[in-house]
Amino acid sequence: HSDFGHGLSPDMVYRYSRHLLLPTFGVQAQSNILKSSILVIGAGGLGSPALLYLAACGVGRLGIVDHDVVELNNMHRQIIHREEYIGQPKVKSAAAACLSVNSTINIVEHKEALRTSNALDIMSQYDVVVDATDNAPSRYMISDCCVVLGKPLVSGAALGLEGQLTVYNYNGGPCYRCLFPTPPPTTACQRCADSGVLGVVPGIIGCLQALEAIKIASTVGEPLSGRMLLFDALSSRIRIVKIRGRSLQCEVCGENATFSRLRFQEFDYEKFTQSPLSTSPLKLNL
Amino acid sequence: HSDFGHGLSPDMVYRYSRHLLLPTFGVQAQSNILKSSILVIGAGGLGSPALLYLAACGVGRLGIVDHDVVELNNMHRQIIHREEYIGQPKVKSAAAACLSVNSTINIVEHKEALRTSNALDIMSQYDVVVDATDNAPSRYMISDCCVVLGKPLVSGAALGLEGQLTVYNYNGGPCYRCLFPTPPPTTACQRCADSGVLGVVPGIIGCLQALEAIKIASTVGEPLSGRMLLFDALSSRIRIVKIRGRSLQCEVCGENATFSRLRFQEFDYEKFTQSPLSTSPLKLNL
Amino acid sequence: MGMAYGHNHAWESVFSFPIGGLELLCDSVKIHNVNVEPQDGAKKLDMKDLLTWVRGNLIKERPEMFMKGDTVRPGILVLVNDCDWELSGQLTTTLEDKDVVVFISTLHGG
Amino acid sequence: MGMAYGHNHAWESVFSFPIGGLELLCDSVKIHNVNVEPQDGAKKLDMKDLLTWVRGNLIKERPEMFMKGDTVRPGILVLVNDCDWELSGQLTTTLEDKDVVVFISTLHGG
Ligand SMILES: [Zn+2]
Ligand SMILES: [Zn+2]
Numbered sequence: 001h002s003d004f005g006h007g008l009s010p011d012m013v014y015r016y017s018r019h020l021l022l023p024t025f026g027v028q029a030q031s032n033i034l035k036s037s038i039l040v041i042g043a044g045g046l047g048s049p050a051l052l053y054l055a056a057c058g059v060g061r062l063g064i065v066d067h068d069v070v071e072l073n074n075m076h077r078q079i080i081h082r083e084e085y086i087g088q089p090k091v092k093s094a095a096a097a098c099l100s101v102n103s104t105i106n107i108v109e110h111k112e113a114l115r116t117s118n119a120l121d122i123m124s125q126y127d128v129v130v131d132a133t134d135n136a137p138s139r140y141m142i143s144d145c146c147v148v149l150g151k152p153l154v155s156g157a158a159l160g161l162e163g164q165l166t167v168y169n170y171n172g173g174p175c176y177r178c179l180f181p182t183p184p185p186t187t188a189c190q191r192c193a194d195s196g197v198l199g200v201v202p203g204i205i206g207c208l209q210a211l212e213a214i215k216i217a218s219t220v221g222e223p224l225s226g227r228m229l230l231f232d233a234l235s236s237r238i239r240i241v242k243i244r245g246r247s248l249q250c251e252v253c254g255e256n257a258t259f260s261r262l263r264f265q266e267f268d269y270e271k272f273t274q275s276p277l278s279t280s281p282l283k284l285n286l
Numbered sequence: 287h288s289d290f291g292h293g294l295s296p297d298m299v300y301r302y303s304r305h306l307l308l309p310t311f312g313v314q315a316q317s318n319i320l321k322s323s324i325l326v327i328g329a330g331g332l333g334s335p336a337l338l339y340l341a342a343c344g345v346g347r348l349g350i351v352d353h354d355v356v357e358l359n360n361m362h363r364q365i366i367h368r369e370e371y372i373g374q375p376k377v378k379s380a381a382a383a384c385l386s387v388n389s390t391i392n393i394v395e396h397k398e399a400l401r402t403s404n405a406l407d408i409m410s411q412y413d414v415v416v417d418a419t420d421n422a423p424s425r426y427m428i429s430d431c432c433v434v435l436g437k438p439l440v441s442g443a444a445l446g447l448e449g450q451l452t453v454y455n456y457n458g459g460p461c462y463r464c465l466f467p468t469p470p471p472t473t474a475c476q477r478c479a480d481s482g483v484l485g486v487v488p489g490i491i492g493c494l495q496a497l498e499a500i501k502i503a504s505t506v507g508e509p510l511s512g513r514m515l516l517f518d519a520l521s522s523r524i525r526i527v528k529i530r531g532r533s534l535q536c537e538v539c540g541e542n543a544t545f546s547r548l549r550f551q552e553f554d555y556e557k558f559t560q561s562p563l564s565t566s567p568l569k570l571n572l
Numbered sequence: 573m574g575m576a577y578g579h580n581h582a583w584e585s586v587f588s589f590p591i592g593g594l595e596l597l598c599d600s601v602k603i604h605n606v607n608v609e610p611q612d613g614a615k616k617l618d619m620k621d622l623l624t625w626v627r628g629n630l631i632k633e634r635p636e637m638f639m640k641g642d643t644v645r646p647g648i649l650v651l652v653n654d655c656d657w658e659l660s661g662q663l664t665t666t667l668e669d670k671d672v673v674v675f676i677s678t679l680h681g682g
Numbered sequence: 683m684g685m686a687y688g689h690n691h692a693w694e695s696v697f698s699f700p701i702g703g704l705e706l707l708c709d710s711v712k713i714h715n716v717n718v719e720p721q722d723g724a725k726k727l728d729m730k731d732l733l734t735w736v737r738g739n740l741i742k743e744r745p746e747m748f749m750k751g752d753t754v755r756p757g758i759l760v761l762v763n764d765c766d767w768e769l770s771g772q773l774t775t776t777l778e779d780k781d782v783v784v785f786i787s788t789l790h791g792g
Binding site: 011014015016017018019020021022024025049052053056057058072073075076077078079081082083084100101102103160161194195196197198199200201203204207208210211212214215220221222223224227229233234235236237238240 | 297300301302303304305306307308310311335338339342343344358359361362363364365367368369370386387388389446447480481482483484485486487489490493494496497498500501506507508509510513515519520521522523524526
Binding site: 328331333418419420421422425442444445446448449466467469470471473475476483516525528529 | 759764790
């Protein structure tokens with residue numbers, strides 16, 4: 001019953017002791033984490049490590065959105081899922097894994113595809129959003145929804161042997177549309193299912209996403225806003241580059257933008273990007 | 287029974303399809319991984335993600351060395367362990383987790399502390415060694431043993447909000463002693479148990495260790511030899527710097543070095559570094 | 573616009589295509605160290621000249637994967653010395669000796 | 683040896699202590715942008731001069747955590763422009779305007 005005046009039970013002090021010992025983190029940052037809520041969209045390659053580390057560090061309420069089931073061809077990179085969950089919903093499998101690492105947090109399962117019809121409702125329940133999806137229309141939809149709701153967005157991507165990471169819509173920084181006002185041609189939108197991915201590459205990017213979300217939720221450190229991390233696994237090269245700030249002309253977050261909740265709900269992201277929000281994977285013939 | 291002429295069963299083709307689709311990886315690299323053996327020393331903060339990703343990607347034989355048991359204060363960063371394993375050997379817990387992700391690989395449990403008396407025997411059974419330990423004497427011992435046995439060493443470290451990564455003794459590159467011929471003063475050797483560590487930082491470094499081990503085992507890409515990655519989580523800055531090559535004067539790998547198996551077995555690493563190979567953690571009073 | 577390897581007016585631009593798939597367009601050669609001379613006797617080389625040169629000399633297949641009109645296609649970020657070219661004037665960015673220009677194709681996978 | 687902020691012979695060396703714990707020694711100030719003048723009217727500043735300056739001006743507590751004799755203590759890597767100083771001559775490495783010197787304390791944790 002004693003909480004030492006800092007809101008942490010003795011079990012919590014013991015569990016998080018390595019965080020509490022850190023001069024730059026300590027009790028205040030840990031308390032912030034325990035009170036925070038983070039939504040991870042996608043329990044796949046990026047979501048696997050992001051969810052495990054967010055659960056382990058004590059995020060108070062951790063939401064998971066996914067509508068897929070676990071498949072054998074996920075197992076080479078989606079380390080949150082156990083073979084016994086093959087055929088079962090990824091959300092269920094991921095939630096069980098998170099709780100097995102930290103039973104003291106609150107996990108919320110959103111077993112549905114994110115759509116304009118449910119995104120505002122789901123995303124409005126969280127402080128920070130982590131985009132761990134795998135396609136262009138979802139990325140536009142999630143970023144636009146974060147702008148409408150005023151939520152910071154930790155965005156990661158991985159394909160082949162390469163990865164990218166940045167934080168959007170944070171503290172006056174740019175949104176996804178500031179950088180990419182026009183969608184790329186569909187021929188340039190490769191997916192892991194089509195082009196392959198080395199499993200540990202989304203692992204690295206997903207861990208980095210967890211770190212950025214933790215920094216935002218705990219208000220410790222400088223999040224990767226206005227900067228983008230570029231990772232090339234083959235050569236082990238990493239570049240952190242300076243990107244543009246918020247664009248005054250941005251159709252969603254700019255000065256004269258009129259992108260309302262209603263506009264969002266009516267926006268056709270599949271038509272805008274000319275690609276579907278989810279697809280069946282290519283079959284491999286060797 | 288059919289193996290399509292490339293040694294992969296249909297199940298394996300399905301499981302590793304995202305690797306096989308990669309033009310720079312493909313069937314050859316995956317076959318190399320499946321035939322390889324990797325030893326991870328330490329099933330803690332660094333070892334957790336390293337082991338999960340190495341298991342998931344299909345390393346043929348994966349060894350784990352650890353003598354510790356799982357404790358509640360490990361759970362904030364050692365995401366391979368489930369709460370139900372608290373009090374049980376880390377090796378047992380980690381092996382179960384690896385098998386739950388990939389039941390088709392061979393896991394070897396070395397439930398013992400690595401010492402000069404057993405290191406040659408254990409390490410000689412593997413192609414690549416991953417140093418995921420947490421103290422200076424172990425780092426010297428493991429590097430020296432890798433030189434004696436001619437094994438490449440993927441070395442990671444994390445403390446506080448910072449991490450470091452490099453590959454030693456690879457293809458004529460430097461060993462740990464080339465860089466650090468003299469041990470640091472014991473006052474400069476902080477451990478996670480004493481000084482704390484943000485859980486996701488060893489997560490990021492451990493994933494990067496898995497990547498380097500995969501690149502070496504598959505002979506794909508340029509391993510991080512002769513270079514060192516420096517990571518600062520607080521500012522999200524990463525530097526990859528050029529370090530010295532193999533030193534001709536190195537006492538272990540240099541031109542006139544006479545560091546034999548016998549010499550290794552008799553070397554007192556605790557005396558050399560004036561610190562113990564393992565200690566009990568500091569108690570925290572808040 | 574041509575290539576020059578001499579010392580007079582030899583503009584060296586280091587091209588990197590390290591991240592994002594553009595290597596497909598460049599015969600899998602990810603880093604190009606090239607010398608490009610300014611056009612029509614102009615003193616300075618700018619990004620517009622450079623894109624024209626890249627299109628003419630490096631992008632052999634499917635130029636629509638790299639360019640659209642006079643500029644790069646949507647979804648490509650251009651970085652001059654690790655800085656978004658939006659911050660330096662896009663096509664009008666002037667290049668100097670040893671500048672590093674990187675083209676990044678944004679990824680969507682996960 | 684002193685500090686100079688003028689334009690004549692003002693050597694600017696950017697010190698970074700970004701990784702490894704040395705910030706403990708520098709009042710948690712991780713990056714120092716400093717101007718250091720060469721000693722005794724010499725034209726060039728070298729790493730030996732710089733270490734002397736750092737010891738005298740930045741390292742206020744426990745100098746043994748940073749130096750041993752005339753050089754850095756065991757376990758510290760010195761990088762000049764992201765290159766190990768072993769490759770440029772250690773203490774004799776000469777420094778120029780805008781050089782970046784980083785001291786890294788090796789980590790052992792996991
Ligand atoms: Zn915007
Ligand atoms: Zn050596």
